[in-house]
Amino acid sequence: xxxxxxxxxxxxxxxxxxxxxxxxxxxxxxxxxxxxxxxxxxxxxxxxxxxxxxxxxxxxxxxxxxxxxxxxxxxxxxxxxxxxxxxxxxxxxxxxxxxxxxxxxxxx
Amino acid sequence: xxxxxxxxxxxxxxxxxxxxxxxxxxxxxxxxxxxxxxxxxxxxxxxxxxxxxxxxxxxxxxxxxxxxxxxxxxxxxxxxxxxxxxxxxxxxxxxxxxxxxxxxxxxxxxxxxxxxxxxxxxxxxxxxxxxxxxxx
Numbered sequence: 001x002x003x004x005x006x007x008x009x010x011x012x013x014x015x016x017x018x019x020x021x022x023x024x025x026x027x028x029x030x031x032x033x034x035x036x037x038x039x040x041x042x043x044x045x046x047x048x049x050x051x052x053x054x055x056x057x058x059x060x061x062x063x064x065x066x067x068x069x070x071x072x073x074x075x076x077x078x079x080x081x082x083x084x085x086x087x088x089x090x091x092x093x094x095x096x097x098x099x100x101x102x103x104x105x106x107x108x
Numbered sequence: 109x110x111x112x113x114x115x116x117x118x119x120x121x122x123x124x125x126x127x128x129x130x131x132x133x134x135x136x137x138x139x140x141x142x143x144x145x146x147x148x149x150x151x152x153x154x155x156x157x158x159x160x161x162x163x164x165x166x167x168x169x170x171x172x173x174x175x176x177x178x179x180x181x182x183x184x185x186x187x188x189x190x191x192x193x194x195x196x197x198x199x200x201x202x203x204x205x206x207x208x209x210x211x212x213x214x215x216x217x218x219x220x221x222x223x224x225x226x227x228x229x230x231x232x233x234x235x236x237x238x239x240x241x242x243x244x
Contacts, residue, residue, distance in 0.1 A: 053211040053215055104159075
């Protein structure tokens with residue numbers, strides 16, 4: 001009985017055709033770490049650090065770092081802003097655009 | 109209707125004389141009071157560069173007002189007047205009371221949390237780092 005059950009149990013992991021050689025073949029962690037030589041610094045939401053409750057559209061100089069040179073809003077992954085503040089930020093930037101404090105599209 | 113808070117920003121041509129701007133502000137004040145609203149703040153930002161051209165102008169004289177009103181009609185009236193007044197090249201009204209309410213809520217929550225934290229830390233000595241630092 002034990003003889004029969006053992007091959008059955010060990011069979012599936014080895015015989016999985018599509019799967020990556022997860023267990024013994026690829027200790028992917030250390031290998032990858034070696035390739036990626038730099039450690040990405042964890043970005044922190046600047047508004048959370050400053051405990052901002054309301055992002056003022058009138059202060060264009062605050063909004064300025066969060067738009068590209070051309071006037072595009074920078075994504076969260078670039079600036080590290082948290083979801084809530086990014087949401088407020090977009091509203092503020094759009095208002096600032098409306099009153100010509102920020103460009104819709106800056107000419108270059 | 110409950111009271112609402114609005115921001116009103118308008119831009120005049122840069123060559124508008126100061127007196128003309130003051131007249132516009134006075135006009136807005138008069139219209140606001142006649143509708144039972146009140147002006148919280150008036151700021152003249154002066155001439156500043158605009159991010160894009162508006163009516164062939166690159167600069168504009170910015171005026172900012174914060175006002176409270178219970179009547180939405182007031183905003184309609186103000187916008188109509190700004191639209192027809194010649195020196196004004198751009199204007200914007202934003203309703204802000206809901207955002208301010210949200211902000212107030214956040215501030216309250218933070219205060220409550222800050223007030224609660226020391227109480228919570230008191231029974232268990234390893235509660236917060238501040239407590240640990242104070243104890244040592």
